[in-house]
Amino acid sequence: MALASRARALLPGARSWGAVLARVTAQRAMSHRVVVETDAAAGVAVMKFRNPPVNSLSLEMVTELVINLEKLENDKTVRGLIFTSESPGVFSSGLNLLDMYGRNPAHYAEYWKAVQELWLRLYQCPMVTVATINGACPAGGCLISMTCDYRVMADNPKYTIGLNETQLGIVAPFWFKDTLVNTIGYRASEISLQLGLLYPPAEALRVGIVDKVVPEDQVHSAALAVMAQWLAIPDHARQLTKAMLRKPTVDNLVRQRDADIQQFVSFISRDSIQKGLQMYLQMLKQKKA
């Protein structure tokens, strides 16, 4: 779908992703939640998450991620993309709970469409994508990292990764599940997803949800080394192979995008789910206190 059509689909009336962002941030001061540094000579860009305090994937953050991805895809000098958190400690805390709690159905629908768009773009990204996981990586954070071609995690026992949705009383949608199954296999996913497991680095490596664990101070150099290895493969062959492997999973969501949005809105609007999210948010606050 063309850029303008995608923007219109996400927010009716908007002519481009720029217009989407303008609308999303209209009431707020413009800020950059995503910082992109490009090494043109190496053909590699680094996308750093900067959405304090915990890089939650708010509607604004998701929209900025999509816009920046689109820009990089159009920049033919960039062949590889590394994702990381600007501040070590939290890679991303996942979807923004405040976009899923106490809002109206129109907001839930707008948010979910944006999250779908981000996943579709990441999962089909023609660039080599590497996640440098330098902090906690639950739920939606884990999903983003699993869309990448390779995951390098810092060896810090405080950091965990996984799809922990059931622990919040919510259900990961089928395309989260599909991404997990494609990453760690069916049986491991049955255990992981039902129990909402969050794995520390050594276990994450054992189950295969990350590909490499390295000392924290080497996480970026390790990601660059992996990138160099992947960039040695001719782009056209690697891109077609990636597309072939991922197409069935992508098509599965594309076929039922609207139904998935309706399902999300109806699920998240339930009193019992809203109550559960409220308790989870309170638990996070109490933990802090």
Ligand SMILES: CCCC/C=C/CC(=O)SCCNC(=O)CCNC(=O)[C@H](O)C(C)(C)COP(=O)(O)OP(=O)(O)OC[C@H]1O[C@@H](n2cnc3c(N)ncnc32)[C@H](O)[C@@H]1OP(=O)(O)O
């Ligand atoms: C049908 C539904 C399908 C949708 C599926 C959902 C997928 C998701 O991604 S749901 C989000 C799941 N995320 C989590 O469970 C992570 C929750 N957060 C944490 O565990 C910790 O915050 C984390 C380990 C990431 C970082 O720990 P700390 O550094 O100790 O920070 P705090 O816990 O003190 O948090 C600071 C501040 O941020 C708020 N917060 C945390 N996570 C989120 C979030 N995902 N969305 C929105 N806000 C979040 C937290 O409540 C604190 O707020 P204040 O108390 O107001 O400062």
